[in-house]
Structure formats: structure tokens, C-alpha cells
Amino acid sequence: MEHALPLLLQTQQAAEAGDFELPMPHAVHRLDYRVGGLLLVAKTRKTEVDLSAQLERHSVTKQYRAILVGNVREKIPTRDRNKPGVASIELPSALMEIQDELHFLDGEIDNKQCLTAMRIVSTTRR
Structure with a gap:
């Protein structure tokens, strides 16, 4: 994974009009960090603003699969x-x-x- 992540975070297309690419991908939020949750990363300023707004409005729905031990x-x-x-x-x-x-x-x-x-x-x- 440590070798794949930099490749996944590379810019793949130009930013939309009125937007700009961030110098480096920016970690917007660590969802459910207490249970090893997902890291949200933005590559453009517009994406960063949109993700932050969704988190502020609590409009993000998360779905996980887990293996539990016990009844x-x-x-x-x-x-x-x-x-x-x-x-x-x-x-x-x-x-x-x-x-x-x-x-x-x-x-x-x-x-x-x-x-x-x-x-x-x-x-x-x-």
C-alpha cells in the first residue's frame, strides 16, 4: 500500500475552470479515526471546500464491512x-x-x- 498510495494521489487531469490543483494532496478529514477509519484527501481546492462543507453539514454517509468476534x-x-x-x-x-x-x-x-x-x-x- 505504501507504494500504491503515491501513485493513486497523482494528478490525473487538469482542474476545472475556477479551481486550482493543490501543491500536494491535502488530508481533509480522518473519518472515524478512533476505529482506524478512512482518510479523505483532496487534490484540488474545490474538492477540499466541497468535502469540508459536506462534513460540516453532516451529510456524509459512511458504510463499512467488519468482521466481529463473539455473538x-x-x-x-x-x-x-x-x-x-x-x-x-x-x-x-x-x-x-x-x-x-x-x-x-x-x-x-x-x-x-x-x-x-x-x-x-x-x-x-x-
């Missing part, structure tokens, strides 16, 4: 419509279709409220 079904509740933090969340349409299969974790990280929706795709035995 998650027993420890994490499904959506409880009576629980204010979970019941009040407006789910994206893709999640509305599978809302009965979702499990939710809610709590605080770094004094910020966070909610994780997850679906168990498959399980195995050790």
Missing part, C-alpha cells in the same frame, strides 16, 4: 422505536428497506453523540 445478536439491540436516540433517527432509504434486520449502537465518542447501524450478514462457528 453480537445477544449483546446489541435491534431498533427500539421507544428509545429517543434511535427512534428519532431518519434512516436513508436503503436502510429503511432492511430496518427490521438492523442493530444499533449509540453512545458518545470524544463527547460527541454517535450512532452506528449494523446488519449481521452471516455468522460462523469457531
Whole structure:
């Protein structure tokens, strides 16, 4: 990966009119850094501004795949419509279709409220 990343960050096309290429790719945000999350990188000023605005509006939707150890079904509740933090969340349409299969974790990280929706795709035995 350390050899591939510089190649992926190379400029591939000229910036749009009214935009300019940054001298070096700029790290805009480290999403979910507490769990080793994704690093957002901008190559142009316009992209940097657009990504920053989306993060400020909280309009970024993240989707992950994870492998967990243990029996998650027993420890994490499904959506409880009576629980204010979970019941009040407006789910994206893709999640509305599978809302009965979702499990939710809610709590605080770094004094910020966070909610994780997850679906168990498959399980195995050790």
C-alpha cells in the first residue's frame, strides 16, 4: 500500500475552470479515526471546500464491512422505536428497506453523540 498510495494521489487531469490543483494532496478529514477509519484527501481546492462543507453539514454517509468476534445478536439491540436516540433517527432509504434486520449502537465518542447501524450478514462457528 505504501507504494500504491503515491501513485493513486497523482494528478490525473487538469482542474476545472475556477479551481486550482493543490501543491500536494491535502488530508481533509480522518473519518472515524478512533476505529482506524478512512482518510479523505483532496487534490484540488474545490474538492477540499466541497468535502469540508459536506462534513460540516453532516451529510456524509459512511458504510463499512467488519468482521466481529463473539455473538453480537445477544449483546446489541435491534431498533427500539421507544428509545429517543434511535427512534428519532431518519434512516436513508436503503436502510429503511432492511430496518427490521438492523442493530444499533449509540453512545458518545470524544463527547460527541454517535450512532452506528449494523446488519449481521452471516455468522460462523469457531
